[in-house]
Amino acid sequence: MKPLSFLQTSSSVLLLLLALARTQVQAQGVDCLTTPSDPSCVSFELPAATIQTDLDSLCTQMPYMPGCSLYKSCQAASKTDQWCTPFSVLADICAVDMPNMGNCKNYVALCGTAANQTSSASRPAVCSKAPMISSFPTTKNASALVIDICTEMDMAGCERCPKPAPGAYAADCDTLGTYAILCKAMPDMNQCATWKSMCSASSDTASSLSFQSSEYCAAGVGSPDMNPPAMRMYFHLGFSDYVLFEKWVPRNQSQYVGTWFALFFLTLFFQTIQTYHNGLEVQWAEENAREFEDIAKSDSSVSLTNSGKGGLSNSILLHWVHIWRQPWTAKEVWQNLIRAVLTFIETTLGYALMLVTMTFNVPLFFAVILGLTVGSVVFSRQRSMTMVKSNTTSGGTGCAGCG
Structure with missing residues (x-):
């Protein structure tokens, strides 16, 4: 009888265990996607594979959704920020933007949409632990x-x-x-x-x-x-500003210092070109004035001795007409080629420096101003000599080559 008694006892224990297991299964068998407010669903979470599948499908269909842009950014850098939580990204897409898409049905069933969500207390905790970003655009x-x-x-x-x-x-x-x-x-x-x-x-x-x-x-x-530079149309400090080109944006102290000195020396170069150009113009004016006088003496159609204010005006016009009638010499062609190149460089640099000052960045603004100031001192002698020559050539009128 002992063996039979042992078997009976074992059967009773087994039946008890099966009953307990059935009770546990029933407790855990609540479909939280159907009844998410059930108390047993408080800790329920969608399987990671399900979330991944839903996100991949949504972003394959409409990759331009803001939530998908965020999802791609989070994946590319393996970010662990709270807003990169896969369930939170799913909320960004499904809570407001696209709740009617097929792959949003799991999220909507569990947490609802922004339009019909009930109290968060009646939803699984994950809905509030990993919510959508506030004011996230559709x-x-x-x-x-x-x-x-x-x-x-x-x-x-x-x-x-x-x-x-x-x-x-x-x-x-x-x-x-x-x-x-x-x-x-x-x-x-x-x-x-x-x-x-x-x-x-x-x-x-x-x-x-x-x-x-x-x-x-x-x-x-x-x-x-x-991180594009902010467009601030007022005097300001800071590193990040466009400097003439889209890619020239100093973003740290060393780049900013390098930019400052580059602009300073660019301004000095502008002053160099300007001074050299002015000097050449005076030199050419002297040479052309001498040549024109020689031509005028042998050409009775050009009068250089008209008197009176009106006579002077007529004389200048006659000089211009006479000059325009003359074919260019090889020397003048060479001079005009040099003049065109220098004017192009000088004008380009001048307007470029003006655009730099229009960034309203205070240190960069003063890099240009200081460059102009230093340049005026460095080239002061050359400019004084140019002015003296100009006055001597024009007979003290300050109009080189006017006759």
Whole structure:
């Protein structure tokens, strides 16, 4: 009888264990996607593979969604920021932007949409632990804002998002990144209100993430392409400003110091070219004046002795007509070639330096001013000699070669 008693006892224990197991299975068998408010679903989370599949499918169908731009950025740099949590990225796409897409059904079933979400207390904890970014723009909104900005002003960064074809849902480009670049450059544009709201300082709460330290908001964070110089039309300090070219943007102290000295010596070079050009003009005027006098003495059609104010005016006009009638000599052709090259260089440098001062960057502004000041001292003797020669050639009138 002992063996039978042992078997009976073992069977009872087995049945008890099966009953306990069945109870546990029933407790764990709640479908949290159907009844997410069930108390047993508080700690429920979508499997990582499911989230990954949903994100990959969504971003394959519409890669230009802002959430997909963020997802790509997070994957490329293997970021671990809170807003890069896969479930949070899924929320960025599904809570407001595209809740009706097929691959959003798991998120919507679990957490609802922004329009119909019930109290977070009745939802799984993951819905509040990894929520969407507050004020995150929708695909259509981000695309419309980028197009509006670039239609109003063709800024650096607009080339990233060509205007969509008529009837297209949105611009097929990185709308979130482009929108951030444009608003970093000119944050006070009306179209940047959404960007400011998304990037505003706020502590993490159950319904939002603090996105202000991301590369989409913070200056100096991320690649240089994500940090264009701000366009400040007033005197300011700081490293980051466009200096004549799109790629000439000093971003640290050493680059800034190098830029300062480059502009200073460029201004000195401008002064050198200007002084040399003026000296050549006086020298050529002396030579041409002597040659013209010799020609005029042998040509009775040109009178150099008209008296009176009107006579002087007529004499100048006659001189001009006579000069225009003369064919250019080889010497004059050479002089004009040199004159054209020097004028081109001098004018180009002059306007380039003017554009530098228009950056309103105080140290760069004074690099040009100091260069002009030092240049005026360095070339003071040469300019004085040029003025003396000019007065001597023109008979003290200050008009070299006027006759």
